[in-house]
Amino acid sequence: MAYRYGFSMIVTPTFEDVGVFNRGIGENSEVASKEMYVFEDRGGRTFALRPEGTAPVVRAFIQHSPTLPFKAWYFTPAFRYERPQKGRFREHHQLGVEVLGSEDAAIDIETISLLNDFFQAVGLRKYRVLINSMGHDECRQNYVEVLKAYLSTHVSELCEEHQKVWDQNTLRLLDCKKPSCVEVTNKGPQLPAHLCAPCSEHFSSVVLGLSTIGVKCELTPRLVRGFDYYTRTTFEFVSDALDSAQNAIGGGGRYDKLAEQLGGSPTAGIGFGSGVERLLLALEAEGVTEPSISRTPQVFVVDTTEVDVATTICHSLRSAGIAAVRAYDHRSMKAQMKVADKSGARFALLVGPQENAVGQITIRDLRGDERTEQVSVAQQDIVTEVLSRLGK
RNA sequence: GUGGGCGUAGCUCAGUUGGUUAGAGCGCCAGGUUGUGGUCCUGGAGGUCGCGGGUUCGAACCCCGUCGCUCACCCCA
Numbered sequence: 001m002a003y004r005y006g007f008s009m010i011v012t013p014t015f016e017d018v019g020v021f022n023r024g025i026g027e028n029s030e031v032a033s034k035e036m037y038v039f040e041d042r043g044g045r046t047f048a049l050r051p052e053g054t055a056p057v058v059r060a061f062i063q064h065s066p067t068l069p070f071k072a073w074y075f076t077p078a079f080r081y082e083r084p085q086k087g088r089f090r091e092h093h094q095l096g097v098e099v100l101g102s103e104d105a106a107i108d109i110e111t112i113s114l115l116n117d118f119f120q121a122v123g124l125r126k127y128r129v130l131i132n133s134m135g136h137d138e139c140r141q142n143y144v145e146v147l148k149a150y151l152s153t154h155v156s157e158l159c160e161e162h163q164k165v166w167d168q169n170t171l172r173l174l175d176c177k178k179p180s181c182v183e184v185t186n187k188g189p190q191l192p193a194h195l196c197a198p199c200s201e202h203f204s205s206v207v208l209g210l211s212t213i214g215v216k217c218e219l220t221p222r223l224v225r226g227f228d229y230y231t232r233t234t235f236e237f238v239s240d241a242l243d244s245a246q247n248a249i250g251g252g253g254r255y256d257k258l259a260e261q262l263g264g265s266p267t268a269g270i271g272f273g274s275g276v277e278r279l280l281l282a283l284e285a286e287g288v289t290e291p292s293i294s295r296t297p298q299v300f301v302v303d304t305t306e307v308d309v310a311t312t313i314c315h316s317l318r319s320a321g322i323a324a325v326r327a328y329d330h331r332s333m334k335a336q337m338k339v340a341d342k343s344g345a346r347f348a349l350l351v352g353p354q355e356n357a358v359g360q361i362t363i364r365d366l367r368g369d370e371r372t373e374q375v376s377v378a379q380q381d382i383v384t385e386v387l388s389r390l391g392k
Numbered sequence: 393g394u395g396g397g398c399g400u401a402g403c404u405c406a407g408u409u410g411g412u413u414a415g416a417g418c419g420c421c422a423g424g425u426u427g428u429g430g431u432c433c434u435g436g437a438g439g440u441c442g443c444g445g446g447u448u449c450g451a452a453c454c455c456c457g458u459c460g461c462u463c464a465c466c467c468c469a
Binding site for chain 2: 030051052078080083084085087092093094096161172226227248249250276278302304333334337338339342353354362
C-alpha cells in the first residue's frame with residue numbers, strides 16, 4: 001500500500017549513536033531519559049537500540065541527501081526499556097513512513113490518509129483519528145507562556161502530581177487523564193487558538209483536505225505527543241476497542257526542525273509510526289479474524305525402506321510445486337502414519353521394501369478410512385498422479 | 393522509575409497445618425494391530441519444584457535475596 005502512495009522502503013540500523021535519539025526525541029522526554037537501551041561498544045562509543053523509527057530515517061536522509069521529496073516506509077523492531085504489560089513490550093514492531101522535504105499540507109493529508117487506508121484494509125473499524133497542531137517554535141512557546149499564566153491561578157485544582165510539576169514540561173499536562181486536570185485544561189487557553197497565521201492556515205488546509213477525501217478527524221487541542229520534535233500537525237489514531245491506557249495504535253506528526261537538530265540543513269518532515277503488536281490486539285478486540293493462509297502440506301511421504309527414497313520423492317514433488325513433508329529417523333510405519341495424520345496432508349505416499357522392489361508408490365487418501373482405497377503407481381509417475389489427484 | 397500477582401513435566405495446572413518415593417489432564421514414546429493414521433485399551437519416558445542463601449530433624453510449601461514472566465501506574469506504539 002505504501003508503494004501505491006509512492007514510498008520506497010528503507011532499512012536503518014538497529015542501533016544508532018545515542019545522540020541521534022537524544023537530540024531528536026528530546027533529552028527531557030520520557031523515552032529518551034529513561035526508556036532507551038543504551039550501551040557502550042568496545043571503543044567506548046555510546047549507542048542506543050532504536051526506540052522509535054523517525055530519528056534514524058532522518059539521520060540517514062541527512063547522511064545521503066537524496067532528492068526531494070524523500071518518501072520512505074519501514075517495518076522495524078523498536079525497543080523501550082520499560083516495564084512490559086498488555087499492549088506494551090520492550091521490543092515491538094513499528095510500521096511507519098516518513099516524508100522529508102516539503103511542508104505542503106498535501107503531504108500531511110496524504111500521510112494521514114495512508115495510515116487510515118491501511119487500517120481500513122486490515123479490517124479495523126472502531127477507531128478515531130485525533131488531530132491537532134502544535135504550531136512552530138514560536139507559536140508553541142507563546143502558548144506555553146499563556147498556559148502557564150493561566151495554570152498558575154489554578155494550581156490547587158490540578159491533580160496531586162501535577163500540582164508539584166505544573167510549571168515544568170507544561171505541555172505534557174494536557175495529556176493528563178485525571179478528571180481534575182482535564183477540567184482545568186479544558187477551561188483554559190487552547191493551543192489552536194494561539195497559532196500564528198501561517199500555522200493556523202496550514203492546519204486548516206490539512207483538516208479541510210482530510211474531510212474532502214472522507215477522513216473524519218476529531219480536533220483535539222489537548223493532543224500533545226511525547227517526542228519533542230513535533231511541530232505543526234500532530235495526529236493519533238486511537239482504538240475504541242482497547243483500554244485507554246494503551247489505545248494509541250498509530251501516531252505521528254510534522255517535525256520541521258528535526259533535520260536541523262540532527263545536523264542537517266533545515267528540511268521539513270512528517271511521518272507516522274504504528275505499533276504492529278498493538279494493532280493486532282485492536283483487531284482481536286474487534287473480533288476481526290485474519291484470513292488464515294493454509295500452510296498444511298499436501299502430501300506426506302512415508303518411507304520404511306532401508307535406503308531412504310523419501311528424499312528423492314520429496315524433491316521431485318517439491319520441484320513440481322507440491323507441498324511435501326516426510327518423517328525422519330526411520331521410524332515404524334505406524335509412527336510415520338501418525339505423523340502423517342497430524343500433518344494435515346491430504347495424501348500419504350507409502351514406500352516400503354515391497355513397493356520399492358517393484359518401483360512403485362502406494363497412495364493413500366488420508367480422508368478415507370478404508371485401506372482398500374489405496375492405489376499403487378509407478379515411482380516415475382508419482383508427480384503427475386499427485387497433481388491430478390490434487391485437482392491441478 | 394512505582395505498586396500488585398505468578399514461577400512445579402513439552403503445555404495447562406493441582407499439591408492439605410512443613411512430613412517418606414512431587415501428581416493430573418493433554419502431548420510425546422511403545423505395545424495391542426510382526427506394512428497403515430484418525431477412535432479405544434494397556435504400559436512407559438519425562439521434573440536441579442526459576443536460581444542462591446536461611447530457618448528446621450525434615451522445605452515445592454516458611455523467611456531473605458535475586459532473576460524471569462505478568463497486570464497496573466507513568467509514558468508511549
